[in-house]
Amino acid sequence: xxxxxxxxxxxxxxxxxxxxxxxxxxxxxxxxxxxxxxxxxxxxxxxxxxxxxxxxxxxxxxxxxxxxxxxxxxxxxxxxxxxxxxxxxxxxxxxxxxxxxxxxxxxxxxxxxxxxxxxxxxxxxxxxxxxxxxxxxxxxxxxxxxxxxxxxxxxxxxxxxxxxxxxxxxxxxxxxxxxxxxxxxxxxxxxxxxxxxxxxxxxxxxxxxxxxxxxxxxxxxxxxxxxxxxxxxxxxxxxxxxxxxxxxxxxxxxxxxxxxxxxxxxxxxxxxxxxxxxxxxxxxxxx
Numbered sequence: 001x002x003x004x005x006x007x008x009x010x011x012x013x014x015x016x017x018x019x020x021x022x023x024x025x026x027x028x029x030x031x032x033x034x035x036x037x038x039x040x041x042x043x044x045x046x047x048x049x050x051x052x053x054x055x056x057x058x059x060x061x062x063x064x065x066x067x068x069x070x071x072x073x074x075x076x077x078x079x080x081x082x083x084x085x086x087x088x089x090x091x092x093x094x095x096x097x098x099x100x101x102x103x104x105x106x107x108x109x110x111x112x113x114x115x116x117x118x119x120x121x122x123x124x125x126x127x128x129x130x131x132x133x134x135x136x137x138x139x140x141x142x143x144x145x146x147x148x149x150x151x152x153x154x155x156x157x158x159x160x161x162x163x164x165x166x167x168x169x170x171x172x173x174x175x176x177x178x179x180x181x182x183x184x185x186x187x188x189x190x191x192x193x194x195x196x197x198x199x200x201x202x203x204x205x206x207x208x209x210x211x212x213x214x215x216x217x218x219x220x221x222x223x224x225x226x227x228x229x230x231x232x233x234x235x236x237x238x239x240x241x242x243x244x245x246x247x248x249x250x251x252x253x254x255x256x257x258x259x260x261x262x263x264x265x266x267x268x269x270x271x272x273x274x275x276x277x278x279x280x281x282x283x284x285x286x287x
Contacts, residue, residue: 017153018051026063026095027153030088034067035154037080043106044068044155048142052149055219059246062098062124066146068155069105078120078130085122085130097126098247102135111163112140112173136180140165140173141217167215168278174208175271185264192257195245201260202242205267206231212274235263 016024027047035042049064050056073081081103089097103120114137121133147162182201191197203220206227211217213230224239231239238259 017047017151018056020056020058022058022094023051023056023063026088026093026099027065030065030084030099030101031153033084034081037077037084038067038069038073041070041073041077042067042154043070044158044161045153046146046155046158047151047153048146048149049100050219050221052145052151053217053219053222054149055221057221059248062100063095064100065153066109066142066150067101067103068109068161069103071105073103073120078132081120082130089126089128097128098124100124101130106161109143109161112137112143137173137176138181140169141211144170144217170211170215170217171274171278174211175275178208178268178271182264183268186261189257189261192260196247198256198260199242199245202235202238202256202263205263206239208267209270212270235259238263 015028017027018024027045031045034045045065045067046052047063047065050061051064055061085099085101088099100123101121105119108116108119114134117135117139118132119135120130121135122128122130143162144165147159147165150158152158182204185192185201192201203224207218207220207223209231210223210226218226221243224243228236228239238256241256
């Protein structure tokens with residue numbers, strides 16, 4: 001069984017893919033429901049995110065999974081999958097609204113192609129629904145996590161379905177994502193006034209900077225602990241508060257908005273400097 005759990009963790013089995021019984025209940029419940037909906041269209045299901053990277057924390061993490069399908073779902077199948085997720089989000093599970101999932105056809109999973117990146121996707125959150133979504137360049141990084149660390153719920157090992165992702169592919173994806181998603185945040189930092197989003201931003205910046213330096217992906221907590229030692233000391237308190245945050249903390253206005261904006265600006269500058277330092281040639285992708 002692939003995954004990031006250490007050797008001291010309890011044994012895992014196909015019906016108990018993680019050391020967390022309540023997470024296994026969610027994963028196996030979704031597996032049964034998805035198989036019932038998709039039938040022969042179902043190919044595989046993998047856990048990703050912090051569950052794959054070995055830094056899952058019930059107090060702050062969500063459950064990420066990817067379902068591999070034979071082809072894109074029909075309108076009828078999409079409606080049935082939407083209903084499945086809606087029932088879960090309004091049900092009694094402690095993980096209701098804490099699931100993020102994507103449904104990707106087998107041939108589109110092998111490598112990230114922005115012209116072939118519109119797939120059913122649901123994010124965590126009470127108001128979220130399964131929708132057709134254009135998956136951004138962070139799915140270069142997600143594929144690396146899935147290939148190297150994905151936890152098999154059903155299906156073949158993920159490295160048989162996904163090509164290796166080169167270090168500079170990951171760095172380029174970080175630089176692209178910085179412009180696509182985070183570039184405007186210093187101009188309008190309104191989302192950062194929500195404590196949960198501010199935490200997400202601070203940890204994500206640490207993760208991006210780690211990828212720029214090392215050409216690989218680690219979990220947000222690992223990147224944050226690296227950031228405490230590697231980055232300017234001005235951000236230690238910001239990082240420590242982000243690491244200490246839990247989902248049941250009140251989402252009240254927070255006092256670290258200015259420092260978070262500075263960290264976003266610094267990360268953007270580092271991304272731009274990397275882009276200028278590396279010519280955009282095929283030979284450099286494997287550096």
